[in-house]
Amino acid sequence: MSSRFSLIFLRVVLGLVIGGYSAALVLRQFRSAHAHWHSHMFLVGCAELLATILFLIPKTMRCGGIALIMIMVYAMIFHVLHREYDVSYLAIYIAGVLAVVCNPT
Numbered sequence: 001m002s003s004r005f006s007l008i009f010l011r012v013v014l015g016l017v018i019g020g021y022s023a024a025l026v027l028r029q030f031r032s033a034h035a036h037w038h039s040h041m042f043l044v045g046c047a048e049l050l051a052t053i054l055f056l057i058p059k060t061m062r063c064g065g066i067a068l069i070m071i072m073v074y075a076m077i078f079h080v081l082h083r084e085y086d087v088s089y090l091a092i093y094i095a096g097v098l099a100v101v102c103n104p105t
Contacts, residue, residue, distance in 0.1 A: 015056040022049040065101035
């Protein structure tokens, strides 16, 4: 198996997983009754979903990847400030996106 295939596979898997969670966040906030959380999390979810789509397209992969990293760092800070300290999954996503962005196929 070539490293090119591995990086493409990693990009697609990351895109589908992060995109799925982003879409679920958007839908959950869309149905939420809390107005403040609704607008903030809805916007973050939409931004993350857009960045994921850009990440999946080869020509915009770098731009989408950088946007995803920035959004996930923001999410890590948000969770820690709200005393939700288990952000290891976000660190793994950031590491994967960084690996793909730094090694374009």
